[in-house]
Amino acid sequence: MSLLDNQGFPIRGNSGQRVVAFGGGHGLSATLKALRHLTHQLTAVVTVADDGGSSGRLREEMEILPPGDLRMALASLCHESEWGLTWRDLMQHRFETDGPLNGHALGNLLITGLWQMFDDPVEGLDWVARLLQAHGRVLPMSLDPLQIEATIEVEGRLEVVRGQTEVATVGHPISEVRLIPDHPRVPKEVIRATQEAEWVVLGPGSWYSSVLPHLLVSDLHRALVTTEAHRALIMNLARQEGETELLSTADHIRVLYQMAPDFKLDVVIADPTAVDDVDDLVEAAERVGARLLLRQVRSGSGAPIHDPLRLAAALRDAFEGYLGEVGKTENWLA
Numbered sequence: 001m002s003l004l005d006n007q008g009f010p011i012r013g014n015s016g017q018r019v020v021a022f023g024g025g026h027g028l029s030a031t032l033k034a035l036r037h038l039t040h041q042l043t044a045v046v047t048v049a050d051d052g053g054s055s056g057r058l059r060e061e062m063e064i065l066p067p068g069d070l071r072m073a074l075a076s077l078c079h080e081s082e083w084g085l086t087w088r089d090l091m092q093h094r095f096e097t098d099g100p101l102n103g104h105a106l107g108n109l110l111i112t113g114l115w116q117m118f119d120d121p122v123e124g125l126d127w128v129a130r131l132l133q134a135h136g137r138v139l140p141m142s143l144d145p146l147q148i149e150a151t152i153e154v155e156g157r158l159e160v161v162r163g164q165t166e167v168a169t170v171g172h173p174i175s176e177v178r179l180i181p182d183h184p185r186v187p188k189e190v191i192r193a194t195q196e197a198e199w200v201v202l203g204p205g206s207w208y209s210s211v212l213p214h215l216l217v218s219d220l221h222r223a224l225v226t227t228e229a230h231r232a233l234i235m236n237l238a239r240q241e242g243e244t245e246l247l248s249t250a251d252h253i254r255v256l257y258q259m260a261p262d263f264k265l266d267v268v269i270a271d272p273t274a275v276d277d278v279d280d281l282v283e284a285a286e287r288v289g290a291r292l293l294l295r296q297v298r299s300g301s302g303a304p305i306h307d308p309l310r311l312a313a314a315l316r317d318a319f320e321g322y323l324g325e326v327g328k329t330e331n332w333l334a
Helices: 025-035 053-062 068-076 082-092 106-118 121-132 164-168 188-196 207-216 218-226 249-259 278-287 308-321
Strands: 019-023 042-046 137-140 147-154 157-162 174-180 199-202 230-234 267-270 291-294
Touching (some): 019 025, 019 207, 025 042, 025 068, 042 068, 042 188, 053 106, 068 082, 068 137, 082 106, 106 121, 147 164, 164 207, 188 218, 207 218, 230 308, 249 278, 267 278, 267 308, 278 291
Parallel strands (some): 019 042, 019 199, 042 137, 199 230, 230 267, 267 291
16 A cells, blocks of 8 residues: 555655655755655755855855755755744745845755854754754755856857856856866765665756756766666746746757766656647657656646646656556657
C-alpha cells in the first residue's frame, strides 16, 4: 500500500526515491512543493549567484552566500504542522521600516546569523531545516558566492554584463554565460547526494541565471554527467521577459545542449499550453536523449505558475513510466 501524505497524495514506498532537485528561486520552490508529495529522500541544490534585494544587500555587506533562494527552498519543505507553518511564515516575513532593516526577510537574517555562529554554510542550513522540521535537505551549489557574467549581442556587437539581476533582465540575445570564480568549491554533500540519487531534476526557473549555472561548475558538472541517476528537466510555463523572451520552448533545450553537450536527459516535462511547436520540442528533447512528457501542470488560475499536485502527478508518471512501461516518445504526448 502506498504511503499517503497529509493531503492524501501517495508517497511511493516507505519514503520514496532519492531525488536531487537543482535550481533557484520560485522555480525550484515549485519543484520542491511537488516532489515532497513523492519522496522524503529529497535534496535541493540551490544556485548562489543572487545579487538583488535583501540577499544582495547582505552579500555586499558581509561577503556571504546569498541566503534568499536557500530560504525559499527551506520554506517549501517545511513540515505542514502548526509548528512548521508558523516558522515558515516567520522565515518569509519581511520587515517594513524606515530604517536599514526595510525589505530584509527575517529568514535571511536568521540564516546569516547561523552561518556566522557555525562558520559552515551547510551546518547552518541544516539547523534551519531542523527548525522547520523540513522534509528534505537544502544545500548551496557552491561554498563560494558566485557572480554570473554573460556575453550578449547588441546591434551586431558583443557586450558583457555581470550579475544575476543584470543577466535576468538583459533584453538581448545571450551567446555565452560564465561564472566568477570559474572553479568554485562544491560541498561534498552535494556531490554525494548527486552520485547516490535515483533521479535528478532541473528546472523550472530563470534559464541562464538559475537552471543552467549548475552545469557551469566543473565538479558539479562532472557529478551530473556521471551519476547513474535518471535525469528530468521541467520546462517553464512562459518565456521570461528580458532573459529568454527571444527563445522558443525547444530553444531552451538547445541552449542547454550547447552549454553541456555531454549532459543527457531521460525525460522533459512540459505543459502543452506552453509549447509553441510540439514537433520542434520533441526533436530537441531527443537530441539530448530524452522523451517528451506533456502534462497539464499549470495552476488552475491560468497564471504561469506550476500547480504542486499537478506537477507531482507528472513527475510520478515520469518516474514510473521511464522503467520501460512506455515505449516511444509519442506515447507520452497527452
